[in-house]
Amino acid sequence: MATEVFLERGYEATSMSEIATRVGGSKATLYNYFASKEELFLVVMKGWAQERMMQAFGSLVPGGDLAVTLQTFGEHFLKNVLTPDLLVVRGIVMGEGPRSGMGKMFLENGPALGWEQLAGFLEGEMEAGRLRPGKPLRAALHLINLLEADFLELFITGVADLPGDEQIVESVTEAVRVFLHGYSKTR
Template sequence: MRVKSERRRQAIVAAAAEVFLERGYEIASMAEIAERSGGSKATLYSYFSSKEALFLVVMKQQAEEYMVEAFGRLSPGGDLAATLQKFGEHYLNAILLPELLIMRSIVMGEGPRSGMGRVFFDSGPAQGWGQLAQFLEGEMAAGRLRPAKPWRAALHLINLLEADFLEFFMTGFEQKPAAEQIVESAREAVRMYLHGYSPAPLPCAADV
């Protein structure tokens, strides 16, 4: 793709992000996005076949921008508790950003009515959680975590990290939780996780 064409595409994506965040998915129009990007609807449709296709690009770009650093904290071979703590803090700081909360709510609302949820999951969370699963599998092989299904182990950690903020996700409080609350929530989630996945056998623990 030529530089000029890529610049135009990025201008459209940036304008679309603004419109989706301000208006939501249903009310957002391709006409307004075209106007804000400084082009025509015909130009917009030459890059993106539909509003859904454009939204998925915006969502993926937003997620990558904020989540890459979090999953990049997963360095094998170091202090496992410290690594998971840093990961947890960066993960929570990213998913609690207003931009990602809005995008998440749009996907949850539109997903059941279309294939948007599946496409978003496959191109976003599934990739990041896959990295986490791969990291945890390495820690299991090294004997620092008990053997388990890596994907399930990744989901357990993600859900523990998000547990304190379920109401926040559902109600969309205007104020992001304080930094101290995020650190404490991550610490407690990691503590519970390492207890559950301790390599030492736990009484009555089900074999996964």
């Protein structure tokens, strides 16, 4: 229920009283579990985002066709990252983050965990000789940024409509091609 309230109303407009009312409990009970609205937001959004991204990061299986694996990962990743509700969450964190520790806590407990998982996969591919040696976390961030490059800013700002599956496939194909051009051992 708290997730829905944050997504509907945004962080600032959401109150602990409203969340307590929606879940059918008291505000005091809510504060027994969470010290602040910020803590509740982070816990709720972390679980929600992890559930959404599990499929994408779960597709990173070592030893197969690397281009196909990265394509599958990229498509799952973008289909989750570009949902309207996840864009709302990112907007909340970006807006609130500079005023509090929320941005850092969200980053460390959400996206950074995925980046580390991707970095671990890429490190294995580097060690197996399928990618040139390098800094795995930097490579992971390069890939994430290439995947998001065509869409993210446009959708966070509301300038463009969400892409269809065909646009996502095309964009991911190009991002993977550029990534492998930079990181392939055979270049």
